Amino acid sequence: MNNDLNSIKTNFVQSLEKVKSEKDLEALRVNYLGKKGEITQIMQNIKNLPKEEKPIVGKEANQLRSFIDSELKEARNKLEQDRINSNLEKEKIDVTLPGKDQNVGGLHPLNKVINELEDIFLGMGFTIEDGPEIEWTKYNFDYLNMPPEHSSRDLSESFYYSTDEGKEIVLRTQTSPVQIRVLQKKGVPLRIVSPGRVFRADDIDATHSPVFHQIEGLVVDKNITMGDLKGTLELFAKKLFGEDIKTRFRPHQFYFTEPSAEMDVSCFNCGGKGCNVCGGTGWIEMLGCGMVHPNVLEAVGIDSSEYSGFAFGAGLDRIAMLKYGINDLRLLFENDIRFLKQFA
Amino acid sequence: MLTSLNWLKEYVNIDKTPEELEDILTNSGTKVETINPVNNTIKNIKAGLIRKIEKHPNADRLFICKVDIGEEAPITIVTSATNVFEGALVPVAVDGSVIGDGTEIRKTEFRGVESDGMFCSVEELGMNTDLFQKEILDGIYILPKNFVSPGTDLKEPLWINDQIIDIELTANRGDCQSIIGIAKETAAALNKDVKEINFSTSKGIENIDNYLKVTVESEKCPRYTARMFKVNKIEPSPLWMQLKLLNSGVRPINNIVDVTNYVMLEMGQPLHAFDYKSIGTDEIIVKTGNKEKTVTTLDEKERPIHEDMLMITNGKYPIAVAGIMGGLNSEITKETKLVVLESANFDKTSIRLTSKDLGLRTESSSRYEKGIYPELAAEASKRAAHLFEEINAATPIEGFIDIQTVKSKEPTEIILEKDWLNKFLGVDLELEEIINYLERLFLEVNKIDANTLKVIIPNYRQDLELREDLAEEVARLYGYNNIPSTLMAGETFVGERTPEQKLRKDLENLLTGLGHYQTMTTSFTSPNQIKNLGLNPDDDKVLILNPLGEESSLMRSTLLPHQLELISLNNNRGNSEGQFFEIQKTYHQEPVGELPSEQIQLVISEYGKDKDFYDLKGKVESVLSLCGIKNYKFLPEGSETWHPGRKAQVVIEDDIIGEIGEIHPNVVKNYDLPKRVYVADLSFNKLAQYANDEISYQDLPIYPDITRDLAFIIDKNILSDDLRQVIFDNAGKNLESIELFDVYTGNQIPEDKKSLAYKLVFRNPNRTLKDIEVNEAVDNIIKAVQEDLRGELRAF
Structure with missing residues (x-):
């Protein structure tokens, strides 16, 4: 019996070596382990053996079956792997061919800048406010402490919708009237920014447009200091242009702030050494700002001896042009897709 | 400046x-x-005294000059200049010197005679050629006698090294x-002092009252002063005076006019000198309401004037446009014997408007426009009188005419408290420091107590009215950049976008994700462009009173014109396809006396390969889905802008929230568009109003579904929405979803029919559905479609 088992094993090993395909392998399996396979038959015959041989033969037959079974499995795995490998070779592609066009669009560069500024100020606890673009002159000028004779009120400088006395309506020349509207609506304390569209009677050229965009900021609370104005705007500049950016504040004049200032940032192109972006000065004018003029607070019924605040305003088109190196304002309004694609 | x-x-x-x-x-x-x-390049140009001039033996047009340049022997200069003479002091570029344009000058031989250098013109000296008279520019620049000693380097004396x-x-x-x-x-x-100005004058001769009477008839002239002088000689002013004018950008004219300009530059008060004789009368009347149509100004231009303009007149006709420019008729000439010196204060708005109307901005008008305090008129007049004498140009006539129509203001007093100032600026200054800063600005400071100052404002600082103004004065001398930067204390604020602002951002992200580019266009359009859309511009008209032009005279009531214009631009530039969107305001007419209303619109557009109505509609549906809006319908309606058979209104209940369609061929022609352009024009405000971001989770189904595919042949004109409704209404409660998966016309279908194929999914959430139940539902549907729409089931 033992000899039988040994010869079966020898035969199996020889046959296995000849196996070429999964089909051969399956035939081999049936020959040995199938219902009528050699091992199966031996197992079935054990019951006919003498009592003392049964356990010995049984054990060896079982061992042989395990051996065959595991050899078959191993062989099958190998064949399968060979097949997969050969398929992989066939399926090889040129990965340098272009990807399929997914047609992703993009935001307008000006809007990207607006979103970025909004996010910075949202993080500092500001909310975003909007106001009418066609506005009463009292909101656009009077409440903002603009002198009645100021030239910006002239028909040659601002667009008017109505000049009926007492009901003058202008296309707002600045986003500042939003300050007044929000102060009236929400009162103090307050922290707002308001990006938006403004209008001035300028002919269009590379740096001027009758339609352009500003962002306005306003903080009013008890105990707001000029140091707070500086701290807030310095933080803003660092978030927009990076930690290394430097700021400087220069005295200036605006009707709705006193003291007033302009904030310059160190040139982000040359780092302050002087280049054509900053006109060789190392500094770039970024925004106008100042402490809210008491006349402005009083105009909306806020006690200027109790409350103080600061306001700031910046030209968005200019920031976008500086940030992306766009040299002609008209490109922003033209919407050539080859231009728009560069900001996607 | x-x-x-x-x-x-x-x-x-x-x-x-x-x-x-x-x-x-x-x-x-x-x-x-x-x-x-002024010029950084000139080097070693010396003053030379011409001792002797001889003709060049070998050249007709050349002269040989012996020139003293302070050395032992005179040098030789060969020149072709004809304005030089023996005894003239001239600039000499000697061997090795550099002239204004950077050229280095070397000894050069001219027809056998060696020249040690060259004489220089104004240009070669590197001075501003715009400001000299042509006669001076054309020749060698002749220096005044004894201006400097021969050999002196001229860079400094001629103020060419001035900054x-x-x-x-x-x-x-x-x-x-x-x-x-x-x-x-x-x-x-x-932190320095300022030198005092010299106002001293001697007592004059005769009396001004014998010559002149002045009347001011307009409040646009708060103050008018006049002095008169007898001219000693009209000649060029001294070089020191000319150089100051030149380096301030003002052209030297003659000694009388130069003094008026000098004082204007020095003190900020514009002055004007009239030739007394050419005034023609013995009076000056300052007034508006002149009937003349034009006046000829000193620059020899005839300028149209109107009655609102303030004029200086001789009682009969204008002799100057007040504060802007003198009249040619009363100009100082070589023959002038008597001068009337005007030093006046004019209303800044009046000057600004007149200057704008005339299109004439001068050194004088720009100073008036910013505002000048009335007291300066008298001070400046006195200073001019001093200078006339100092340069020996004229002798004063006794008397000073001074007419004030507006009383001078009392000096402003401002109370400033140290504690307030420190708190407001965020600094910690001692009282003495504050006093020091204010006094450095020439303000008079009185200490009231340890915390309080009374500051008296001089008349020339009309900008200082409030304590905040003084805070700025202190801050700017302390240094804005020295104020410590702090972060705001106090209440905590939460910054977040409103639901509408969030929606807007989400829509931007969705549409860019769908392949659209955001555009930005201006707010102006024209009635014509509205007509070009097939619409009536009078329906909603927000017109600008003073537009830059007709094409930008209307505040847009729709985003369509710009969207079509930019598609046209892109297409004409060879961009063969494009997908765009814009979210911006439109403006709408309201009753007179009210502000126009503003709405936010969302416009989505596309053109090019593979674009059709349904492509864009799918995107609009994505927009609606993002907004959480489900109960919308597309109705085959819409404006004249659209292809009549390819347009739809997007409707929620009965509210129209926008339109979508293919652009009408007429509009395509008007706007020069590619043949097929698809646009959706939606109200962002309404999307925001109907938006619903509530999401309620539904359990995943545990019982199996049964699906049926049904295709119906129906009349071409029946809307798929109507068929869908019939299916929905007759499918029973187990219908889970209906999906249209095929639309077919063509072979095997009559020409006036179409085939619509739907996949219906049935499911009962609580049990396994039986086939028989679904069959019953399908039978109901087929029957209803036959009865309601005369549709037939199509056999596959």
């Missing part, structure tokens, strides 16, 4: 480099735009439009 640093130094001791000064002035509020030398500071002044600092004004600011910044 151009300021000569040399001149400034006559009033303030400036011990800084130009670069340091630039920073100090800018940081203290006097913004320096640029600071540049010209270009200063940007703010609107509230009219007082700084002068050397004195800038000197005071510089002195304050450097």
Whole structure:
């Protein structure tokens, strides 16, 4: 019996070596382990053996079956792997061919800048406010402490919708009237920014447009200091242009702030050494700002001896042009897709 | 404004480099735009005294000059210039020198005679050629006799090494439009004093009242003063005076006119000199309401005038446009014997409007426009009188006419508290420091108590009215950049977008994700472009009263014109396809006396390969889905802008929230568009109004579904929405979803019919559905479609 088992094993090993395909392998399996396979038959015959041989033969037959079974499995795995490998070779592609066009669009560069500024100020606890673009002159000028004779009120400088006395309506020349509207609506304390569209009677050229965009900021609370104005705007500049950016504040004049200032940032192109972006000065004018003029607070019924605040305003088109190196304002309004694609 | 640093130094001791000064002035509020030398290249150009001039033996047009340049022997200069003469003091570029354009001058031989250099013209000296009269420019620049000794390097005496500071002044600092004004600011910044001006005059002869009477008939002239002088001789003013004018950008004319300009530059008060004889009468009347149609100004231009313009007249006709420019008819000439010197204050708005109407802006008008205090008129007149005598140009006639129509203001007093100031600025200054800063600005400070100051404001500082104004004065001398930066204390604020602002951002992200580019267009369009859309511009008209042109005269009531214009631009530039969107405001007419209303619209557009109505509709549906809006319908309606068979209104209940369609061929033609353009025009406000971001989770189904595919052949004109409704209404409660998966017309289908195929999914959430139940539902549907729509089931 033992000899039988040994010869079966020898035969199996020889046959296995000849196996070429999964089909051969399956035939081999049936020959040995199938219902009528050699091992199966031996197992079935054990019951006919003498009592003392049964356990010995049984054990060896079982061992042989395990051996065959595991050899078959191993062989099958190998064949399968060979097949997969050969398929992989066939399926090889040129990965340098272009990807399929997914047609992703993009935001307008000006809007990207607006979103970025909004996010910075949202993080500092500001909310975003909007106001009418066609506005009463009292909101656009009077409440903002603009002198009645100021030239910006002239028909040659601002667009008017109505000049009926007492009901003058202008296309707002600045986003500042939003300050007044929000102060009236929400009162103090307050922290707002308001990006938006403004209008001035300028002919269009590379740096001027009758339609352009500003962002306005306003903080009013008890105990707001000029140091707070500086701290807030310095933080803003660092978030927009990076930690290394430097700021400087220069005295200036605006009707709705006193003291007033302009904030310059160190040139982000040359780092302050002087280049054509900053006109060789190392500094770039970024925004106008100042402490809210008491006349402005009083105009909306806020006690200027109790409350103080600061306001700031910046030209968005200019920031976008500086940030992306766009040299002609008209490109922003033209919407050539080859231009728009560069900001996607 | 151009300021000569040399001149400034006559009033303030400036011990800084130009670069340091630039920073100090800018940081203290006097913004320096640029600071540049008149000319940086000239080198070694010396004063030479021409001793002898001889004709060149070998050349007709050349002369040989022996010139003393302070050395032992005279040098030889060969010249072709004809304006030189023996005894003339001239600039000589000697061997090795460099002239204005950077050329190095060497000894050169001219027809056998060696020239040791050359004589120089104004241009070769590197001076501003725009400001000299042509006769002077054309020849060698002849220096005044004894100007300097021969051999002196001329760079310094001719102020060619002077630094010209270009200063940007703010609107509230009219007082700084002068050397004195800038000197005071510089002195304050450097903590220095300012030199006093000399006003001394001698007693005059005769009396002005014998010559002149002045009447002011308009409040646009708060103050008018006049003095008169007998001219000694009309001649060029001294070179020192001319150089100051030149380096301030003003053209020297003659000794009388130069003095008026000099005082204007020095003190900020425009002056005007009339030739008394050509005034033609013995009076000056300042008034508006002149009937003349034109006046000819000093620049020899005839300018149209109107009755609102303030004029200086001789009682009969204008002799000057007040504060802007004198009239040619009363100009100072070589023959002038008697001079009337006007020093007056004019209303800044009146000057500004007249200047704008005339299109004439002068050194004088720009100073009036910023505002001049009335007291300056008298001071400046006196200073001019001093200078006329100092340069020996004229002798004063006794008397001073001074008419004030507006009373002078009492000096302003401001109370300033130390504690308030420190709190407001966020600094910690001692009272003495505050006093020091204010006094450096020439303000009179009285200490009331340990915390309180009373500050008296001089008349020239009309910008200082409130304690906040003084806070700025202290802050700018303390240095804005020295104020410690702090972060706001107090209440905590939460910054977040409103639901509408969030929706807008989400829509932007969705549409860019769908391949659309955001556009930005202006707010202006024209009635014509509305007509070109097939719409009536009168329906909703927000017109600008003073537009730049007809094409930008209307505030847009729709985003469509710009969207179509940009598609046209892209297509014409060879961009064969495009997908765009814009979220912006439109403007709408309201009753007279009210503000126009503003709405936010969302426009989505596309053109090019594979674009069709349904492609865009799918995107609109994505937009609606993002908004959480489910109960919408597309109805085959819409404006004249659209292809009549390819347009739809997007409707929620009965509310129209927008339109979508293919652009009508007529509009395509009007706007020069590609043949097929698809646009959706939606109200962002309404999307936001109907938006619903509530999401409620539904359990995933546990019982199996049964699906049925049904295709119906129906009349072409029946809307798929109607068929869908019939299916929905007759499918019973187990219908889970209906999906249209095929639309077919063509072979095997009659021409006036179409086939619509739907996949229906049935499911009962609580149990396994039986086939028989679904069959029953399908039978109901088929029957209803037959009865309601005369549709037939199509056999596959």
